[in-house]
Amino acid sequence: MKLDLLHGRVEMAHGSGxxxxxxxxxxxxxxxxxxxxxxxxxxxxxxPPPSGRLVMSTDSHVVSPLFFPGGDIGSLxxxxxxNDVAVMGAKPLYLSAAFILEEGLPLADLLRIVESMAxxxxxxxxxxxxxxxxxxxxxxxxxxxxxxTGVGVLREGLELSGNRAGPGxxxxxxxxxxxxxxxxxxxREGLNFDSPIVSDSAPLNGLVEAMLDTxxxxxxxxxxxxxxxxxxxxxxxxxxxxxxxxxxxxVPVEPVVVAACEFLGLDPFYIANEGKLVALCAPQxxxxxxxxxxxxxxGKKAAIIGEVVExxxxxxxxxxxxxxxxxxxxxxxxxxPRIC
Amino acid sequence: xxxxxxxxxxKLARGLAEAIAGEVRDGRRYHLMEFCGGHTHAISRYGLAxxxxxxxxxxxxxxxxxxxxxxxxxxxxxxxxxEHEVTLCSYGDCLRVPxxxxxxxxxxxxxxxxxxxVYAITDALELARQNPDKQVAFLAIGFETTTPPTAVAIRxxxxxxxxxxxxLCNHVLTPAAMRAILDNPAxxxxxxxxxxxxxxxxxxxxxxxxxxxxxxxxxxxAGFEPLDVLQAxxxxxxxxxxGRAEVENxxxxxxxxxxxxxxxxxxxxxxxxxxxxxxxxxxxxxHSALKVRPEYAAFDAEARFGLGYVPVPDNKACECGxxxxxxxxxxxxxxxxxxxxxxxxxxxxxVSAEGAxxxxxxxxxxxxxxxxxxxxxxx
Ligand code: SF4
Numbered sequence: 001m002k003l004d005l006l007h008g009r010v011e012m013a014h015g016s017g018x019x020x021x022x023x024x025x026x027x028x029x030x031x032x033x034x035x036x037x038x039x040x041x042x043x044x045x046x047x048p049p050p051s052g053r054l055v056m057s058t059d060s061h062v063v064s065p066l067f068f069p070g071g072d073i074g075s076l077x078x079x080x081x082x083n084d085v086a087v088m089g090a091k092p093l094y095l096s097a098a099f100i101l102e103e104g105l106p107l108a109d110l111l112r113i114v115e116s117m118a119x120x121x122x123x124x125x126x127x128x129x130x131x132x133x134x135x136x137x138x139x140x141x142x143x144x145x146x147x148x149t150g151v152g153v154l155r156e157g158l159e160l161s162g163n164r165a166g167p168g169x170x171x172x173x174x175x176x177x178x179x180x181x182x183x184x185x186x187x188r189e190g191l192n193f194d195s196p197i198v199s200d201s202a203p204l205n206g207l208v209e210a211m212l213d214t215x216x217x218x219x220x221x222x223x224x225x226x227x228x229x230x231x232x233x234x235x236x237x238x239x240x241x242x243x244x245x246x247x248x249x250x251v252p253v254e255p256v257v258v259a260a261c262e263f264l265g266l267d268p269f270y271i272a273n274e275g276k277l278v279a280l281c282a283p284q285x286x287x288x289x290x291x292x293x294x295x296x297x298x299g300k301k302a303a304i305i306g307e308v309v310e311x312x313x314x315x316x317x318x319x320x321x322x323x324x325x326x327x328x329x330x331x332x333x334x335x336x337p338r339i340c
Numbered sequence: 341x342x343x344x345x346x347x348x349x350x351k352l353a354r355g356l357a358e359a360i361a362g363e364v365r366d367g368r369r370y371h372l373m374e375f376c377g378g379h380t381h382a383i384s385r386y387g388l389a390x391x392x393x394x395x396x397x398x399x400x401x402x403x404x405x406x407x408x409x410x411x412x413x414x415x416x417x418x419x420x421x422x423e424h425e426v427t428l429c430s431y432g433d434c435l436r437v438p439x440x441x442x443x444x445x446x447x448x449x450x451x452x453x454x455x456x457x458v459y460a461i462t463d464a465l466e467l468a469r470q471n472p473d474k475q476v477a478f479l480a481i482g483f484e485t486t487t488p489p490t491a492v493a494i495r496x497x498x499x500x501x502x503x504x505x506x507x508l509c510n511h512v513l514t515p516a517a518m519r520a521i522l523d524n525p526a527x528x529x530x531x532x533x534x535x536x537x538x539x540x541x542x543x544x545x546x547x548x549x550x551x552x553x554x555x556x557x558x559x560x561x562a563g564f565e566p567l568d569v570l571q572a573x574x575x576x577x578x579x580x581x582x583g584r585a586e587v588e589n590x591x592x593x594x595x596x597x598x599x600x601x602x603x604x605x606x607x608x609x610x611x612x613x614x615x616x617x618x619x620x621x622x623x624x625x626x627h628s629a630l631k632v633r634p635e636y637a638a639f640d641a642e643a644r645f646g647l648g649y650v651p652v653p654d655n656k657a658c659e660c661g662x663x664x665x666x667x668x669x670x671x672x673x674x675x676x677x678x679x680x681x682x683x684x685x686x687x688x689x690x691v692s693a694e695g696a697x698x699x700x701x702x703x704x705x706x707x708x709x710x711x712x713x714x715x716x717x718x719x
Contacts, residue, residue, distance in 0.1 A: 249350065267385075315706045322353035322566055324387020326703040332682035 003027040008107040015101065015135025028107070029131065032114040033121075037094075037129035045129035047094060050153050055090035057081055058149040066109065066143050068183050070199030071274075073146055074113035078120035078128075079201050079274055080225070081150040086205040087221040087277055089160040089212060090152030095121065097148050098132040102141035113144060124203035126150070155212060164219040165240035169308040170286035172279040174207060174293055175200070175301040176252035177229050181271035182260045191263060197256050202275030207298045214292045216285035223277045230269040230328045232278050233316045243311025246318040246328060250305045270331045280308065349567065356570040357391035363577045370396040372576055373666055374534040375518060377404030377694025378564040384699035386566040396573060399528060400699075402517050402622060402664040403536060405482040406433045406692035410620040411652040413510050414439040416642075417479045420508060421445070421453035424645050427471075428508075429464035430479040432457045433692040436685060440652050445479075461493040461507075468497070468505035477506040477641045485538040487511045487630065488603040491610040494632070494639045506641035509632050512617065514539050515547045516628030520619075521665060522555050528666040532576040534569060535561035537591055544599025545587050552585045563591040610636055618651055620688060621664030658687035663696050670700040671708045677701060 003023055013020035030038060037045040061077040071079075078095065085092040097117065101110065121128050183199040185191075204223060211218065219240075224232035229251070237244050253268050261268050275298060281289050286304060293299035306318075318328040364370065374380055380400045383389060389398060402408050414437050421428040428445065435446040435457060449455040454474075458464050461478050468476035480490045490507060497505040514536055521527060535548055540561045548559040558579035562572035572590045579586060589595055610633060617629030632640035641647065654660060657675050662668035670676050670689070680686035682698055689695035693702070 313706070313709055315709070317706055320386045321350045322386045322388065322391065323350055323357075324390040325706075326385060326387045327706050329702050332702065 003107060005107050005111050010101045010103055010105040010107065010110065010135055012103055012135055012137065015133060021133065024133065028111055029114055029133070032111065032118045033128050033131075035127050035129070037127060038131075045094070047129065052156060053154040055085050055088045055152045055154050056149065057084035057088070058147065059084060060145060060147040062142060062145050063184065064142055065184070065187055066113065068187050068199055069196045070179075070183055071201040072113055072116050073144060074116035075120040076201050076274060077146040077148045078117050078124060078126070079203050081148040082124045082126060083204045083223045083274070083277075085150040085152040086203070086208040087160075087223050088152070088154065089158045089208070089218075089221065090154045091209070092124065092126050092150050092152040092205050094129045094151045095126050095148050096130045097128050097146060099134070100141055100145040101133060101135045102143050103135055103138040105143050110144065120203065124205055158212065160218060160220050162220045162222065162236045162239035165236060165242055165280045165308045166219075167242060167308055167310040168283050169219055169280050170283050170304055171233070171244060171246065171306040171308065172281065172286065172290060172293065173229070173251060173303055173305045174204075174277045174279070174299045175275075176254050176257070177224070177273055177276065178253060178257040178261065178268035178271035180274040181228070182257050182268075185264065185266075186260050189264065191260055195256065197254075197260060200273055200275035202298055204275065204277055204298065207277070207293065207296045210292050210296050210299075211279065211289060214285070214288055216289040216292075217282035218289075219280040219282070221277050221279050224273050226272050227331050228268070228270040228272060229278070230267075230316070231331055233328060234314075234330045236278070236280065237308075237314045237316050240308070241312070241314065243309045243314055244306055244316040245309050246306035246316060248318050248321045250303050252301045252303060269328060283307075352567055353391060353570060356567065356574055360396065360570070360574050360577055361393045363574065363581060364393045364395050365581060368395065368580065369531060370577055370580060371399060371529060371531045372396065372534060372573060373399045373401045373521070373528075373530050373532075374569070375401040375403040375514065376534075376536045376539070376564075377407070377692065378537060379534055379562065379569055380404070380696055380699050381694050382564055382566050382569055384703040387703070388566055388569060389704075391570070392573065396577065399530065399666040400663065400669075400696040401533075401666060402521070402619070403483065403514065403539075404689070404692055404694040404696070405486065405512075406431075406437060407660065407664060407688045407695045408512060408517070408619045408621065409434070409437065409481055409510055409688065410618050411439055411654060412618065412650050414445065415652060416647050416649065417508055418443055418445060418448045418453070419647060420477055420641060420645060421455055422448055422451065424475070425454070426475045426477045426506070426641070426645070427454040427456060427467065428477050428479060429456045429458045429467065431459075431481070434479055434481060436691050437688045438655070438686060461489055465493050465496060465502075465505060468502055469500060472504060475504050475506065477508055479510070480507045481510045483512055483514050483536070483539045484542040484607075487607050487611070488542060488600075491606045494610050494636050495606075497639055498636065503638070506639055506644055507632060508641040508647075509611070509630060511611065511630040512619065513628055513630070514543070516625050517619065517622060518548075518551060520622045520625050520628070522551065522557065524665065530557060530666070531580055532558040532560070534572045534576070535559045535587070537562060537564045537568070537594070540591065540595040540599065542600050542603050545589050545595055545597050546599070548587045552587050556585045558585045558588070560588045561591050561595050563594065609633075618649075620654065621661035655686050660687035660689045660697070663689055670697040671705070673697070677705060
């Protein structure tokens with residue numbers, strides 16, 4: 001029985017281990033993702049020996065809507081894990097992908113998602129070498145959930161960790177904030193702008209490589225995803241037992257993101273990004289690092305946004321665009337619209 | 341978009357701050373209350389207090405809808421959901437307000453009550469329409485800003501012939517709260533008000549005239565953008581210097597003297613004045629809140645389910661009452677930031693982003709540390 005990729009839907013049988021499942025894997029997954037490791041057709045992939053210490057990271061992806069301006073759950077699942085490996089200072093090499101499919105999901109949608117994963121993986125220079133599929137009854141999933149695990153090789157001698165920041169270190173940001181979260185939210189809330197907000201979902205490994213090539217003394221890299229820039233800065237401050245001073249005016253935010261946040265009563269500092277990173281580096285290397293970031297397509301709007309200071313309370317303080325001061329605190333509860 | 345940037349511009353802000361500093365006179369006091377939680381939030385979010393000279397002190401007012409709702413009213417909503425098995429719809433903030441018996445609407449949900457978070461009353465109306473077998477009630481709170489949408493929803497429910505949609509009406513009136521603060525002889529001494537933004541688009545600027553004419557307190561109505569607030573402060577300082585007490589309007593792009601007549605008519609048609617209503621912090625105030633008119637009793641949750649009102653005192657350690665009256669500041673509460681945090685709020689002022697305690701916790705608490713340190717209290 002051939003897969004009907006035009007009108008077919010995911011059925012319980014596609015997950016039951018029988019012929020239907022084999023059809024789905026061969027006719028859809030292997031076709032789109034094909035590479036020598038997947039073609040081994042075994043329960044796991046046999047990989048060549050690595051050339052250094054390994055970094056491994058995993059991430060589950062759930063997003064509604066599945067397709068949004070700037071990407072879809074497939075590209076997001078690749079970028080999310082590639083970026084987690086990359087900000088550890090490693091070169092991502094291999095991914096695994098596990099799918100939980102909801103009965104009734106159009107096969108055309110699934111194909112679109114898997115093809116998008118293939119493109120994203122090729123773009124990032126990684127191979128999807130093993131995978132798994134399960135099907136859950138209608139109503140028990142949100143179309144599709146994807147878990148990806150990534151493996152990468154760390155550069156010789158490189159030590160990056162959120163606990164290495166010290167007073168005087170410089171805080172850099174690779175670009176404008178809030179685009180991924182607001183692309184999703186404005187789609188969900190039915191907000192229409194002249195030009196839609198496009199997710200920044202992108203693989204950061206190229207940018208990271210260029211940054212490492214400068215030889216700048218980096219303390220830590222991190223991608224400010226869920227919880228936004230504010231949460232990432234607080235995590236880093238807490239891990240290192242320091243405070244930070246941030247200049248709000250130095251943090252790039254696209255006008256349309258500001259407008260959408262204003263409309264929904266949200267703060268862009270707490271909105272998710274999927275193609276941005278924060279770097280902490282020694283003060284003498286900051287300018288050199290910034291120049292290298294700006295030379296990269298994903299770092300064009302990179303900026304120095306603040307510095308690390310001594311503070312045993314671990315406050316991330318921010319000078320507002322109006323010149324006042326405030327804390328840039330951890331997110332508490334869920335962000336809610338204003339009713340007053 | 342241009343529009344928002346315009347009202348947040350740093351250069352303009354510094355210019356206004358300099359103008360305020362230039363006007364402020366030695367020997368005079370400028371204790372100004374920002375009535376609205378929206379203003380409290382803007383002041384904290386943008387660190388505006390740092391831009392003001394020390395003589396100008398901003399005092400947070402009671403204009404936070406979630407904050408002024410007393411424990412007894414949340415209890416009513418919980419009873420409705422738990423005992424009467426009504427699907428209770430509420431704004432997200434209300435769900436976390438602590439109520440009696442260690443409950444909150446959120447905890448009631450964990451005990452099996454059907455409590456839903458909605459963004460607007462229209463979501464609750466839709467839920468009732470789609471589920472004729474369910475009784476759906478909306479916990480209606482807020483000042484005059486949120487009242488007209490409640491009136492519209494009740495009229496729609498009537499037009500649709502819905503027999504399963506109810507409103508638990510807790511709408512309150514801004515001028516009554518301002519009067520209560522000024523009438524309290526032992527209360528905070530004020531020199532003027534930054535008047536409400538969105539509320540005033542509905543009721544207009546006229547209802548504030550007695551505060552200027554009778555009480556001698558200047559009122560400047562201001563928008564919620566930070567530059568609006570600074571501009572209003574400058575206008576208040578100038579009035580105080582000149583010995584004037586007038587109602588002025590900084591928010592002319594949205595507020596007229598008469599307000600929105602259509603919205604007012606709608607409110608009048610659906611709601612009537614309550615004889616009295618208990619507020620958190622301000623006590624029981626006459627003619628300070630609205631109830632559903634008997635003509636619309638079919639949609640009134642209080643009438644339909646015979647919900648009596650039982651007043652309940654606040655947690656003893658909580659200073660929300662004094663904070664809502666402008667008599668204390670959040671950092672003066674002994675359990676601020678320790679037993680009471682946004683994750684585990686003890687009082688309502690720590691729940692809503694418009695609440696004074698939440699705003700100070702979220703944006704300003706580093707200043708307490710600096711203050712302790714400079715007093716030798718730390719390190
Ligand atoms: S800090 Fe908490 S307990 Fe204290 S006044 Fe504020 S809300 Fe009440």
